Amino acid sequence: MKGLLFTAFFCASLSATAACGPEPRGAEAAADLDIAEVLHLPTPHPVVEAMLQLAAVRDGDVVYDLGSGDGRIPIAAARRYGVRAVGIELDARLVEQARCRAREAGVAHLVEFRQQDIFETDLREASVVTLFLFPHTNAKLAPKLRGELPPGARIVSHRFGIGTWPPEREFEAHGHPLLMWRIAPR
Numbered sequence: 001m002k003g004l005l006f007t008a009f010f011c012a013s014l015s016a017t018a019a020c021g022p023e024p025r026g027a028e029a030a031a032d033l034d035i036a037e038v039l040h041l042p043t044p045h046p047v048v049e050a051m052l053q054l055a056a057v058r059d060g061d062v063v064y065d066l067g068s069g070d071g072r073i074p075i076a077a078a079r080r081y082g083v084r085a086v087g088i089e090l091d092a093r094l095v096e097q098a099r100c101r102a103r104e105a106g107v108a109h110l111v112e113f114r115q116q117d118i119f120e121t122d123l124r125e126a127s128v129v130t131l132f133l134f135p136h137t138n139a140k141l142a143p144k145l146r147g148e149l150p151p152g153a154r155i156v157s158h159r160f161g162i163g164t165w166p167p168e169r170e171f172e173a174h175g176h177p178l179l180m181w182r183i184a185p186r
Contacts, residue, residue: 020100040069040094043132043158043176048076050173054180055128055154057081064088064126066118066133066141071098071111073130078107087113088121123148132158139163151185 043051051073057063061083065073068087075098077085089095095115102111114121118141123129126149131138142163145155157179161167167179 020097020104039134040091041132042069042072044174045072045076046174047158047176047178048073049080050171050176051130051156051158051178052077052080052128054169054171054173054178055130055156057083057128059083061127062086062125063128063130064121064123065130066121067131068098068113069094071101071113074098074111074113075102075105075107077128078102078110079105083110085111086126087111088116088118089113090115090117119144124150127153129153129155130158131155131160131162133160135160135163145181146183149183151183153183155181155183 052063055063057077058081061081063074063077063083063085065071065085065087068074068089069091071087071094074085074087077083087095087098089098092115095113098113099108102108102113118133118137123144129145129149131141133141138157138160139162142165145162149155155162159177161179162181165181168182169180171178171180
């Protein structure tokens with residue numbers, strides 16, 4: 001991800017437990033990253049649930065969350081639906097925190113967190129992809145999503161569209177816009 005470096009981390013809706021350590025904040029957390037753009041703004045829990053419902057997560061799905069932050073979406077997918085989930089996040093501290101939270105939630109056997117660039121992640125096994133990324137990042141992801149995801153895969157974005165790609169559905173959850181796309185048969 002290239003662009004401006006944003007060092008603001010908003011960690012309001014999920015407080016860290018002592019076992020998982022404090023949430024990374026500000027320039028201290030971003031200073032250790034070799035990335036060009038960082039903004040950790042967690043999706044509120046009711047919106048996470050709405051995203052998974054909009055994606056119609058079902059038995060056998062594999063959920064990928066690109067820019068997974070503290071891991072709340074993959075953990076919720078595993079807890080609620082019993083599906084395998086993968087979180088992709090650049091910030092090593094957030095990856096460790098997400099792994100800790102997955103253990104605490106009892107879903108570590110279903111959830112994997114990778115410290116990886118979303119543009120280098122192989123998405124071919126995903127049947128659901130969730131996003132809460134900047135519009136320009138979503139637009140850059142469009143060819144990758146269309147090219148790697150299997151037909152029928154669903155993509156749900158919190159707040160922002162994917163370039164000029166029109167969504168199949170739009171929904172508002174607790175004042176937050178959600179958009180959904182489905183990969184067409186090839």
